[in-house]
Amino acid sequence: VGLFNDPIMEVRDQAVEATAKIGPIVLDRLVTAMKDERWRVREHAAKAAGKIKDSGTVDALIGACRDRDGAVKSAAAEALGRIADAKAIPALIKLFRDSSKIVRETAGTALVYIGYPSVDPLLDSLTDKDFVVRCHAARALGGMTTDYQIGRSWVRDAKVVDALIAALKDPDRAVREDATIALGMIGIGPRGRYVLENFLKQPDARFVTVCDVQQSNRRTAKMMVDRAYQNEDCHPCGDMLEVLGRDDIDAVL
Numbered sequence: 001v002g003l004f005n006d007p008i009m010e011v012r013d014q015a016v017e018a019t020a021k022i023g024p025i026v027l028d029r030l031v032t033a034m035k036d037e038r039w040r041v042r043e044h045a046a047k048a049a050g051k052i053k054d055s056g057t058v059d060a061l062i063g064a065c066r067d068r069d070g071a072v073k074s075a076a077a078e079a080l081g082r083i084a085d086a087k088a089i090p091a092l093i094k095l096f097r098d099s100s101k102i103v104r105e106t107a108g109t110a111l112v113y114i115g116y117p118s119v120d121p122l123l124d125s126l127t128d129k130d131f132v133v134r135c136h137a138a139r140a141l142g143g144m145t146t147d148y149q150i151g152r153s154w155v156r157d158a159k160v161v162d163a164l165i166a167a168l169k170d171p172d173r174a175v176r177e178d179a180t181i182a183l184g185m186i187g188i189g190p191r192g193r194y195v196l197e198n199f200l201k202q203p204d205a206r207f208v209t210v211c212d213v214q215q216s217n218r219r220t221a222k223m224m225v226d227r228a229y230q231n232e233d234c235h236p237c238g239d240m241l242e243v244l245g246r247d248d249i250d251a252v253l
Contacts, residue, residue, distance in 0.1 A: 001026075001033050004044035016044050020051035027052065031060040034076075039069040046072060050079025058083060062091045070100040077103065081110025086117035093121055096133040104132070108140040123163050131172040138167055138178040161191055188212045188221040196221060199253065200228040209235045211243045 003015035019026055026048075033045035046064050049057040057079070064076035077095055080088040088110070095107035111118040118140070125137035141160050167179035188196060188210055199205055206229070210221035218236035225234040237243060243252060 001029055001041070001045070004033065004041040004048075005038050012040065012044055016048045016051065019048040024052060024054050024056070027054055027056050031057060034060050034064050039067075039072055042067060042069070042072045043075045046075035046079050050075070050082040053083050055083060055085050058085045058087055062088055065091045065095055070098070070103050073098065073103045074100070074106045077106040077110045081106075081113035084114045086114060089114060089118055089121050092118075093125055093133075096125065096128075096136040097130060104136050108136050111140050112143055119157065119160065123160065126163055126167055131170075131175055134167070134170060134172070134175045135178045138164060138175060142178075144178075158191055188217045189214075192217075193221060193224065195253065196224060200225065207234060208249065209237060209243055209246070211237050211240050213238055 001015070001019065003011055006012050006015070019030070030045045030049050030052075034042050034049075036042050036045070042064065046061060049061060061076045061080050061083075065073055065080075067073050067076065073095065077092060080092060092107040092110050092114075096104050098104050098107075111122060122137045122141050125133050126141075128134055128137070141164060164179045168176055170176050170179065189212070192212075196207070196210075200207065207225045210218055210225060212218045212221065215238070218238065222234050222236045226232050243249065
């Protein structure tokens with residue numbers, strides 16, 4: 001634990017790995033270290049707790065989410081995502097108000113890892129008075145928690161789609177954009193295929209491509225289109241920008 005404050009990053013990281021291998025026997029030491037006066041010690045104690053994944057450190061990690069240092073808050077949020085205890089959800093939602101974008105994004109990723117218990121609190125956050133909170137709630141629901149993440153569909157619930165569609169009318173442009181991205185990430189999962197099936201019955205519309213980040217979803221949707229049109233002309237792709245860049249498409253669903 002003393003090496004958590006070493007000036008060399010590689011030494012600190014190795015100390016975290018070694019501590020994690022020791023296991024739950026060091027949890028009390030880690031809880032104490034999360035209150036150390038040195039921020040590096042607090043940060044790496046949180047990281048080690050996340051690697052051990054023991055719920056006995058959840059309360060201490062929730063407390064670390066209120067730390068004065070952003071690196072400590074980010075490490076605590078990541079650790080809570082690894083442990084995936086629903087008890088941490090309110091603390092992670094509060095981090096959407098943090099001044100650090102990294103902290104906010106890490107909290108969103110942690111909520112995705114916690115899974116379905118996060119859904120209702122995230123839906124509630126879509127109506128928060130703070131537009132930043134609404135943005136990160138939309139991103140988390142779409143699995144798009146950072147600017148550099150491809151995204152992944154993790155919520156299979158119609159009420160989430162309805163809430164994100166409602167967010168397309170948000171007064172803030174950033175929220176509308178994030179809701180759009182989130183809907184795109186949900187793509188052609190179960191609800192998308194239901195809509196697709198009904199649109200395939202329309203004589204005045206024709207699908208030339210289907211897009212989803214998951215290959216299995218693309219494959220299933222293409223089979224539906226090919227079967228309906230009795231050909232194999234439908235082009236599956238994983239990048240929505242490819243769809244938006246095509247000049248032979250009049251509308252995107």
